Amino acid sequence: MKKIGILGGTFDPPHFGHLIMANEVASGLNLDAVWFLPNQIPPHKVKTSSTTTEERLQMLEIATESHPLFRIETIEFRRNGPSYTIETMEILSKQYPNHEFYFIIGADMIEYLPKWYKIDELVQLVRFVGVKRPGYTTESKFPIIHVEAPLIDISSKMIRNRIANKETIRYLLPESVRIYIKENHLYGSK
Structure with a gap:
């Protein structure tokens, strides 16, 4: 049986927080691979970015290409409507x-798990792996495997805001x- 990590998100844009989290979980749980699962339409977020699906996919390909265990799974790009995790994982x-x-999932999503669509069914299909994130708790009534990773407080929204404010995003x-x-x-950069 192959052990596959799934890291979902908008990746708008992908950043070192995503990559470090995937790498640390792959190493900590001795996974065979980590599949990055970009969302088409995340049900819990309002689309605020000007990037296209193709641009997000291209950035994710660039970000993950050098890691031998990383791959991109585009199943949610091929479906219409909101990207519910239960439906994707059933497929x-x-x-x-x-x-x-x-x-x-990061600690921000651990707190949000009770609101996930059909969460009780989803925990039968996957094992959740929680990674700490500054400012969030990792406590949950759902079974979570906890993996330690360096705490890096980077978000895609922060990067987009920095670009809009003409601030550096280097590193x-x-x-x-x-x-x-x-x-x-992208994101208003020139």
């Missing part, structure tokens, strides 16, 4: 019956992603 579980899935995300953002004038 992946059927497609990959010999895989055990570890769904990686917050891979240099190749920063260059892609600049060359493609």
Whole structure:
């Protein structure tokens, strides 16, 4: 049975917080791979970005290409409507019956788990892996495997805001992603 980590998100843009979390969980749980699962329409967020699905995918490919265990799963890009994790994991579980899935979430999402769509069914399909994040608790009534990782307080929203305010984003995300953002004038960059 292969052990596969799943890291979902908008990745708008992907940053070192995402990459460190995936790497630490892969190492800590001895996973065979980590699949990055970009959302088409996250049910818990209002779309505030001007980037396209293709631009987000390109940035994620650039960010993950050098890691041998990282891969991108675009199943949610091929579906219409909100990206509910339960529906995605039902499909992946059927497609990959010999895989055990570890769904990686930051502490902000651990607090939000009771609000997830069909959470009681989802915990039967995946094992949740929680990673600490500054300012959040990791306590939950749901079973969570906790993995320690360096605490880096970076968010995609913070990066977008810094770009909009003409502030530096250097060292917050891979240099190749920063260059892609600049060359493609994303998030109001010039």
